[in-house]
Amino acid sequence: MxxxxxxxxxxxxxxxxxxxxxxxxxxxxxxxxxxxxxxxxxxxxxxxxxxxxxxxxxxxxxxxxxxxxxxxxxxxxxxxxxxxxxxxxxxxxxxxxxxxxSPLFMLGILLALISLGVGLRREFMNRLQEQRLEAELALSKKIAQISRQVAHDIRGPLSALTTLNELDHNMAPDRKELLDLAVKRIRGIADDLLSTGVKAAQDIVQAVPQAAEGHDLTTMLEPLVKEYKFAHPQVNFAWSKHLYSEKALVQLETIKIQRIVSNLLNNSLEALPAHEATIQLVLMERENHWLLQVMDNGKGIPEDILPKLAEEGATHGKQNGHGLGLFDAKKTLQSIGGDLQIRSKLDVGTQVSLIFPK
Structure with a gap:
């Protein structure tokens, strides 16, 4: 120049x-x-x-x-x-x-400064991206370690519960069935924690991902609803389904479905009124997907907070909420081509719609 x-x-x-x-x-x-x-x-x-x-x-x-x-x-x-x-x-x-x-030289200096600024910005963004990826990798490793430790620690009291369930012959049949369902869910959570890292590694190595085996939503949800009915007798749980197919098959494991719905039921329980509390679960069939709606007559969610609830770390109305339940649910559903949608009105209630592709 x-x-x-x-x-x-x-x-x-x-x-x-x-x-x-x-x-x-x-x-x-x-x-x-x-x-x-x-x-x-x-x-x-x-x-x-x-x-x-x-x-x-x-x-x-x-x-x-x-x-x-x-x-x-x-x-x-x-x-x-x-x-x-x-x-x-x-x-x-x-x-x-x-x-x-001369103006030509000044223009050259200006262009050089712009080019330098663009280069420095690109380098800064690349470095920022590298640091973010390194932080995410370190966090993933830490979470994996914690998951394995939690899964390992769960197995001790889980064995005690299993033994107690087998030895206690005086327990009422319905309570014994409830305890058995709870033990199976805890065992499933522990197994899922242990297998998450292994599955992720296999997905990366495999050139062609294998389709997951289909699981029936009805079979997965009915025991969960039964468990919540027994644990919360003061709440009116209404479970219904409107299907023309024999089974509602989805590409998600039982433990993941039960974790998602369990988180939604826990959210509804915290928002319910003291009297005439109601939670409805309705499973419907559409042309290309299954629709599961979880509805309550709780206190509802403000409109300005509603769009942010499915974001990571976003929570509402919980003292010790971490903002992970809805975020994890939406991310899991979107990974198979589904989605999670929330509608709510203050002092009327909340409706969460889970969309599962067929």
């Missing part, structure tokens, strides 16, 4: 000199041909310096003797007849200083 600016400034200086000589061409040629006036050169030089500050020396009588890096030869005519030429030399330092102040 500097060389281009100097070249441009030299061109501009030559043009200024040629314009000036063109105006006084007849006078300069007459003085050269007939008078041989040596003072003419000093006069021309003085006036040319006013035309452009980079003009150094000139030679009218013997222009070929004047040698310089940047120069221009302007032909002279007298009454349309050739009468020699005038050579004008430009000072390199002054020409460079003029180039530094």
């Amino acid at each position: 500097a060389i281009l600016s100097v070249t441009y400034e030299a061109y501009r200086a030559k043009s200024s000199v040629e314009d000036y000589v063109g105006i006084w061409e007849d006078d300069i040629a007459r003085a050269k041909l007939f008078q041989g006036d040596q003072s003419l050169q000093n006069k021309i030089l003085k006036q040319l310096k006013e035309v452009h500050s980079a003009v150094g020396t000139t030679e009218v009588q013997n222009p070929e003797k004047l040698q310089c890096v940047f120069s221009t030869d302007v032909p002279l005519t007298y009454h349309s007849l050739p009468s020699g030429s005038i050579r004008v030399c430009f000072n390199v330092v002054d020409l460079s200083l003029s180039a530094l102040a």
Whole structure:
């Protein structure tokens, strides 16, 4: 850019000199041909310096003797007849200083700064992305370690519960069935925690992912509803289904479905009124998907908070909420092409719709 600016400034200086000589061409040629006036050169030089500050020396009588890096030869005519030429030399330092102040050089500096800024921003964003990925990897490793430890620690009291359930013959059949369902759910959670890391690694290694085995929503949900009915007798749980297919098969494991619905039921329980509390679960069949609606007559959710609830870390109305339940549910459903939608009205209730592709 500097060389281009100097070249441009030299061109501009030559043009200024040629314009000036063109105006006084007849006078300069007459003085050269007939008078041989040596003072003419000093006069021309003085006036040319006013035309452009980079003009150094000139030679009218013997222009070929004047040698310089940047120069221009302007032909002279007298009454349309050739009468020699005038050579004008430009000072390199002054020409460079003029180039530094030229608009072209300033534009080059501006473009260079913009290019540098874009490069620095790109480098900063790349580094920020690397740091984010490193932090996520470290967090994933930490979560995996905690998951394995939790799964390992659960197995101790789980074995005790299993033994108690097998030995206690005086327990009522319905309570014994409830305890058995709870033990199976806890065991499923522990197994899921242990297998999550292994499954993730297998998904990365496999070139072609294998389709998961279909699981029936009805078979998965009915024991869960039964468990909640027994644990919360003061709440009216209504479970219904409207299907024309024999089974409602989905590509999610039982433990994941039960975890999602269990989180939704827990949310509803915390929002319910003290009297006439109701939770409805309705499973419906649509052309391309299954629709499970979990509805309650609780206190509802404000409209400004509703769109943020499925985001990670977002929670409402819970003292110790971590904002993971709805986020995990929506992420899990979207991973198989489904979705989670929430509708709510203050003092009326909340409806959560789970969409499972067939």
